[in-house]
Amino acid sequence: MERVFNFSAGPAALPEEVIKIAQKEMLNFNNSGMSVMELSHRSSTYMAVIEEAEANLKKLMNIPDNYSILFMQGGATAQFSVVPLNLMVKKKALYINTGVWSQKAIKEAKKYGEVKVIASSEDKAFSYIPNLDNLSIDETADYLHITSNNTIEGTVFKKLPKTNLPIVSDMSSYILSEEINVSDYGVIYAGAQKNIGPAGVAIVIVRNDLLGKEMPITPVLYGYKASVEEKSMLNTPPTFAIYIAGLVFKWLLELGGIKEMAKINVEKANLLYNFIDSSKLFKSPVKVADRSLMNVPFCLPTEDLDKLFIKQAEAACLTNLKGHRLVGGMRASIYNAMPTKGVQTLVDFMANFEKTNK
Numbered sequence: 001m002e003r004v005f006n007f008s009a010g011p012a013a014l015p016e017e018v019i020k021i022a023q024k025e026m027l028n029f030n031n032s033g034m035s036v037m038e039l040s041h042r043s044s045t046y047m048a049v050i051e052e053a054e055a056n057l058k059k060l061m062n063i064p065d066n067y068s069i070l071f072m073q074g075g076a077t078a079q080f081s082v083v084p085l086n087l088m089v090k091k092k093a094l095y096i097n098t099g100v101w102s103q104k105a106i107k108e109a110k111k112y113g114e115v116k117v118i119a120s121s122e123d124k125a126f127s128y129i130p131n132l133d134n135l136s137i138d139e140t141a142d143y144l145h146i147t148s149n150n151t152i153e154g155t156v157f158k159k160l161p162k163t164n165l166p167i168v169s170d171m172s173s174y175i176l177s178e179e180i181n182v183s184d185y186g187v188i189y190a191g192a193q194k195n196i197g198p199a200g201v202a203i204v205i206v207r208n209d210l211l212g213k214e215m216p217i218t219p220v221l222y223g224y225k226a227s228v229e230e231k232s233m234l235n236t237p238p239t240f241a242i243y244i245a246g247l248v249f250k251w252l253l254e255l256g257g258i259k260e261m262a263k264i265n266v267e268k269a270n271l272l273y274n275f276i277d278s279s280k281l282f283k284s285p286v287k288v289a290d291r292s293l294m295n296v297p298f299c300l301p302t303e304d305l306d307k308l309f310i311k312q313a314e315a316a317c318l319t320n321l322k323g324h325r326l327v328g329g330m331r332a333s334i335y336n337a338m339p340t341k342g343v344q345t346l347v348d349f350m351a352n353f354e355k356t357n358k
């Protein structure tokens with residue numbers, strides 16, 4: 001079978017070039033006589049892998065020296081669960097509620113202290129990003145948490161709230177998609193399985209002055225400071241996932257870095273949004289100004305047509321276009337690894353579908 005165009009929200013498509021390198025190196029990595037999966041995580045051969053991955057991420061995102069990079073486990077869910085454990089010294093945190101993943105993060109934080117939701121878009125099914133001007137921000141809180149890109153609802157923050165608090169961002173479906181200024185954030189975290197690599201590793205980027213504030217009940221594996229001190233090796237790290245993430249970072253650097261990737265991402269998203277906006281059949285439920293470049297939800301006039309579309313698309317090797325079960329309709333996740341050709345093929349397919357289902 002041919003490789004399909006995989007529009008999954010995660011685990012998502014990986015760059016084909018990366019998979020081919022992994023395939024080539026599978027049986028004998030770097031003359032070690034074994035695969036990466038079989039290497040001791042403390043061997044010099046593997047240490048070179050993790051160190052290179054970290055250095056390349058630092059280069060890609062222009063991460064300043066006063067930040068630490070961590071490879072942790074448990075995905076983004078573990079990360080939003082341990083943010084309060086690591087940062088809630090004064091037992092007070094602010095959250096902006098922009099979707100299902102924000103809600104889950106808020107629920108976890110409430111276990112440890114006072115949580116103030118200072119803005120929400122729940123009134124309109126999270127189809128927009130709340131106005132960030134004139135927010136009432138309690139500057140005595142420990143941090144302000146946002147979900148930069150809302151994977152399920154298809155919205156993205158185009159600017160940040162003005163505050164002196166450390167901004168903590170869930171960038172699971174946003175990281176590496178466009179340039180950001182890391183210094184605007186206190187903590188950035190992201191599950192890998194969208195724009196970074198395979199499931200099993202999460203990236204955490206933390207400003208060094210925020211280290212060492214963890215509650216005594218914090219599990220040893222999830223304290224930022226201990227993790228920094230042990231260079232992400234408090235226990236056996238997800239070695240293969242980190243190796244693949246490292247290959248993805250190299251792929252991005254060879255492509256010209258995030259600046260070049262972002263240009264392609266804008267081009268891809270425009271192809272799809274322009275078609276949807278010109279269509280009489282397909283609709284986007286998201287406020288135009290807040291549309292995500294990475295996750296594009298859209299729908300047809302009836303659920304029956306949605307089902308027919310998904311079935312026919314699947315048969316045409318355009319897979320995983322079903323919307324999240326909470327939202328319905330369709331969703332095309334067009335992360336970095338989705339080639340422009342994949343989006344163009346989808347748009348052509350949609351145009352044909354419209355012609356035959358007028």
Ligand SMILES: Cc1ncc(COP(=O)(O)O)c(C=O)c1O
Pocket residue numbers: 009010074075076077078101147149150151152170171172173191192
């Ligand atoms: C924005 C966001 N946060 C958190 C998660 C949860 O990630 P994980 O499955 O790695 O825990 C997801 C997963 O899709 C997500 O999109």
